[in-house]
Amino acid sequence: MTHENCIQNHKLADGQAFTDEVILDIDNVTICYSGNPAVKGVSFPIAKNKITSIIGPSGCGKSTLLRSINRMNDFVEGVTLEGKLSYSGHDIYSSEIDPVEVRRNIGMVFQKPNPFPKTIHKNISWGPVINGYTGSTDELVEKSLRQAALWEEVKDRLHESALSLSGGQQQRLCIARALAMEPDILLMDEPCSALDPISTSHIEDLLFDLKSRYTIVIVTHNMQQAARISDYTAFLEMGDLIEFGVTDQLFTRPSKRRTEEYVTGRFG
């Protein structure tokens, strides 16, 4: 599927055309856990070098949808997916695609910081090294840590355990670790939910900086966060996509009543 097709397929909520370059097209995706649908026929595009947030009440399927983008659901038993996820023209779920290849190009940051119980240096260099990186790991580590705005804090203790860092630092380390792979898309599953407000604002600032180089898809519980940082927002409820649109419009002039009720805090 070419990009032109994608753009034609997607109309924003107010009928306005979607004009950004599409890097990933979610097309009529249904995901079931042992036959029970958690995501039902969801379609929306992910724009290149933009931040797209997925919001919705607990259990609406937003994390499930996010994890399907880099095939992390493969590790959960009984998960089946119908529909199509086209990433730069390739169907991610086609039998010719190696899921390992997908995950090399689509990085992920998890809800709880999960650094490896190894040194800070090793946390970052391991991914590129096992994927065949042969250059200087020191340079790579510095570059990744700088991108994640963590370098100044840890430059003197690169060979200490990553578990000695604070929660917010650990999460930025996890972001640096994902960035070291130079992914096309960075998926973030509620990356701030386990962090205090200061660490959260650090990470939000960071996402702004990263936008010029990476495409970011973020699942968040925090509507203010989605409104602050994202360009596009998708609102899911009970596995259905209620509304997808430009963030400002979705929050200020939503076209669906359900969206309005959610973003104004009337439920969820």
Next chain:
Amino acid sequence: MNSDLKLASDNIKARHRKAKLFRMFCAGVTWMGAGLLAILLIQVTVDGIKWLDYQFLTSFPSRFPYKAGVKSALVGTLWLIVMIAMVSIPIGVATALYLEELSRKGKFAKLIEINISNLAGVPSIVYGIIGLAIFVRGLGLERSLLSGALTMSLLILPVIIIASREAIKTVPMSIRQAAFALGATRWQTAWAHVLPASFPGILTGVILALSRAIGETAPLIMIGALTYVAFLPEGPMDSFTALPIQIFNWVSRPQQEFHELAAGGIIVLLIVLLTMNATAIFIRQKTEKKLQ
């Protein structure tokens, strides 16, 4: 309402009494076990300590008690430990890793799992018979150290596999997810993260299993380890004896002196065991510190 409350408080007293009784019962059972063990240890030490000297460790068995020692048995046991470890650890850990991390969880895996659990409960003499049939006779390895080590490895493999699987299960899923999300294969994830993180637990299981192996007598008797050996094994194909066999041999003699020699042998065996466990604890604490 009032009467109901009164009833409830009476009930609480009864429950506390029950809890107290149960706690006393558990404590009693615990102390009984520990007490019996202590009596045994004291008895053995009193009997054997006077025989325990340099001469005892460096002499071959003899029909004169004051000349007899455990040299060949101790060396045989050390050979066995090393060889059993070399055979059983790679196979056991690899099996556990395969079952937990790499295989598809299907009916076949379940079948293997049940079989391994069953094997852990098979009497050791049965392993001796298998060893005799397969290694000693079938493969023509004779009554060698190799036969003994392979038989003992069969015996402790289920224990190593089960303990390693439990250790692997305790590695948090989030570590695996982090590795997978970086484009690691299952094997890369298992090798670089799951195995190191479960190492302390695996080590504990391995040491417990090895301890069991060096205390076993029945399979060695079954495959025909010699009871009187006046030479040291020089390679894996040599015949051998081991501490439990030497002890068994001394105990079955009528003279009081030999019974005391057996006690001395038991002390040596216990020291070997304690050294192994201490080493394991030391390594485990070092690696755990490194992980934190």
